[in-house]
Amino acid sequence: MYSQIVMDHFTNPRNAGVLEDADGVGEVGNPVCGDMMTFYIKVRDGRLEDVKFNTFGCVAAIAVSSMVSEMAKGKTLEEAKKITNKAVADALEGLPKNKLHCSNLGAEALKLAIRNYEEKQALGPSSHLQSASSASKPDYCTHCDTEEPVGAAFCMECDNDTGCELIEVK
Known part of the structure; x- marks a missing residue:
């Protein structure tokens, strides 16, 4: 494996x-x-x-x-x-x-x-x-590195059929 x-x-x-x-x-x-x-x-x-x-x-x-x-x-x-x-x-x-x-x-x-x-x-x-102002920073998609609004549930740009996982910038 x-x-x-x-x-x-x-x-x-x-x-x-x-x-x-x-x-x-x-x-x-x-x-x-x-x-x-x-x-x-x-x-x-x-x-x-x-x-x-x-x-x-x-x-x-x-x-x-x-x-x-x-x-x-x-x-x-x-x-x-x-x-x-x-x-x-x-x-x-x-x-x-x-x-x-x-x-x-x-x-x-x-x-x-x-x-x-x-x-x-x-x-x-x-x-x-x-x-301390990191709460206003955007999230980024781990597949296409597109900036997304804070708290977005999925990436609006990525065509990846497995879906996107957004990460919070800290």
Whole structure:
């Protein structure tokens, strides 16, 4: 059912943990299956110097988090943003069809951590004081990355016949 690489990343996850002084944090969850992923990044000279994750979920969710962290570490922010769900699943030598949503969560959590970092940089040194306005941020579809209104039940843009799962930006 799972490849050797998936099982290796599940039983020996790389980069698991929390960065207390993270430069950016991204959190996603899937209310249907209960998977929750939080990615923490440390940025130096435009590169991801360190990437950690804290994941509550199934075998695939933990393996995906581990693989995404490995794929992102050392990359520039622009390179890391280009890590796709497909690239993650391919690096793991595939995932069962009913677990592909996990690769969406991992790549999305990383992108949200990068976005969080970039927003802090744009706001300046006092950005930690201004982060309480996240309730007005839009949700994003995990399949097509389309911005949707907060609280939307489904994506209005995506033609994916399996439906969309919206994630709340935190």
